[in-house]
Amino acid sequence: MNQDTSSLPQPMPASSRLIITLCLIAMxxxxxxxxxxxxxxxxxTQNKQEALEQAVFAVLSDATVRSNYLLDSSGLVALPDExxxxxxxxxxxxxxxxxxxxxxxxxxxxxxxIVRILYGYSLEKECIIGVxxxxxxxxxGLGDRVETDLGFLANFDCLDASLNEDRTAMRNEIVTVKHGxxxxxxxxxxxxGATITSKAVGxxxxxxxxxxxxxxxxxxxxxxxxxxSSKTTGLH
Amino acid sequence: xxxxxxxxxxxxxxxxxQGLWRENPVFVMLLGLCPVLAVTNTAMNALSMGLATTFxxxxxxxxxxxxxxxxPRQVRxxxxxxxxxxxxxxxxxAIQAVSLDLYKALGAFIQLIVVNCIILGRAEAYxxxxxxxxxxxxxxxxxxxFTFALLCLGAVREVLGSGSLFGLSLxxxxxxxxxxxxxxxGGFFVLAFWLFLFAVVRKRLKVTESxxxxxxxxx
Numbered sequence: 324m325n326q327d328t329s330s331l332p333q334p335m336p337a338s339s340r341l342i343i344t345l346c347l348i349a350m351x352x353x354x355x356x357x358x359x360x361x362x363x364x365x366x367x368t369q370n371k372q373e374a375l376e377q378a379v380f381a382v383l384s385d386a387t388v389r390s391n392y393l394l395d396s397s398g399l400v401a402l403p404d405e406x407x408x409x410x411x412x413x414x415x416x417x418x419x420x421x422x423x424x425x426x427x428x429x430x431x432x433x434x435x436x437i438v439r440i441l442y443g444y445s446l447e448k449e450c451i452i453g454v455x456x457x458x459x460x461x462x463x464g465l466g467d468r469v470e471t472d473l474g475f476l477a478n479f480d481c482l483d484a485s486l487n488e489d490r491t492a493m494r495n496e497i498v499t500v501k502h503g504x505x506x507x508x509x510x511x512x513x514x515x516g517a518t519i520t521s522k523a524v525g526x527x528x529x530x531x532x533x534x535x536x537x538x539x540x541x542x543x544x545x546x547x548x549x550x551x552s553s554k555t556t557g558l559h
Numbered sequence: 560x561x562x563x564x565x566x567x568x569x570x571x572x573x574x575x576x577q578g579l580w581r582e583n584p585v586f587v588m589l590l591g592l593c594p595v596l597a598v599t600n601t602a603m604n605a606l607s608m609g610l611a612t613t614f615x616x617x618x619x620x621x622x623x624x625x626x627x628x629x630x631p632r633q634v635r636x637x638x639x640x641x642x643x644x645x646x647x648x649x650x651x652x653a654i655q656a657v658s659l660d661l662y663k664a665l666g667a668f669i670q671l672i673v674v675n676c677i678i679l680g681r682a683e684a685y686x687x688x689x690x691x692x693x694x695x696x697x698x699x700x701x702x703x704x705f706t707f708a709l710l711c712l713g714a715v716r717e718v719l720g721s722g723s724l725f726g727l728s729l730x731x732x733x734x735x736x737x738x739x740x741x742x743x744x745g746g747f748f749v750l751a752f753w754l755f756l757f758a759v760v761r762k763r764l765k766v767t768e769s770x771x772x773x774x775x776x777x778x
Contacts, residue, residue, distance in 0.1 A: 336631045344630055348638050352645040359649045366656040374659050460666060464720065464738030 386415025499525030605713025609706025
């Protein structure tokens, strides 16, 4: 059906022709990729922002307004809403403008890959009031139960994460224990059959709380400046 | 083989149908098995992966066919890979723009479409030797054949492994899902089952065809 002339011996084309062909194809490719990037970027950013918004309000269920902050050892800096990707602390406020709590990220190695979570922390109660999984590739039906298992999620109604007397470290480090072995309020009751993943959630919480909470508590006052007229709310 | 009267001479109905049936990339040629096993744990993932691959197949097939007389043989593979990678990147952005959840579910397998041997195989074996329309039709057939195969696996695995289809619960809350089917071994089991079924059907058809031929010859 097809006349296959390509299998006949052909003279070698000049190297310049090969290079020019590849350059032209690469340029065309670059053009197409940049074009697509520019077209889809606003939508992708919006999707990411919406996903974050959803996650923040999932772990701070009473909050209606969110604002972004960057927290490190030097202090707490408020960021504009477009800069949400740089933020590592998301404060949630109720309609009266009072701080409900903050949402922060934690990550730890799971069974397949890194498990990234977002947790809500109540400054008033000094406990973790919600956890949601941002990214995980854990085994479906086993490890991914940390997202859906009601018994496991009940750990985070108020998981103790209080600081010690001089506010420099955790009073008790968060730790995951075997299912049914939880005795202290700072222990996470694991899931049997998803031991490694539930441990990863505990480790992520421990790592993040022990680093971030002392800094956060030191800079707590900067969170309270929130005025309802502020334009740092998210998407509506 | 029956010929579609609407299409030009060089293009036959077979150009389209071979990817769906006679040369189905998964069930007959056993190509691209990595995504076939990895992302078919739900019907939705399978469908999205199939459509993403079909898009890349179509676009790269058309472009390779358009440029077939301009690309020197010595750099053809490099050129094809750049073309394929371009469309994969486009799909990657497009899926992120449509749904981040879907993007997360498909994970690295979107980027890995670049090295899917079905696409490079089509570019080398068909698109680089045929006119644009034939290349398009052939790529569409192959893409749909691949999507069909992924859906066959995805539907069975989701129904047995999660008790749902396209996220809709089928058996109510009392159903105890057969978790092994959404795990990697389940992929192998279900693939084996479909390969067996496909082989049996193809064999039956061949037997019927040859017996019909014999009868017409005798008559």
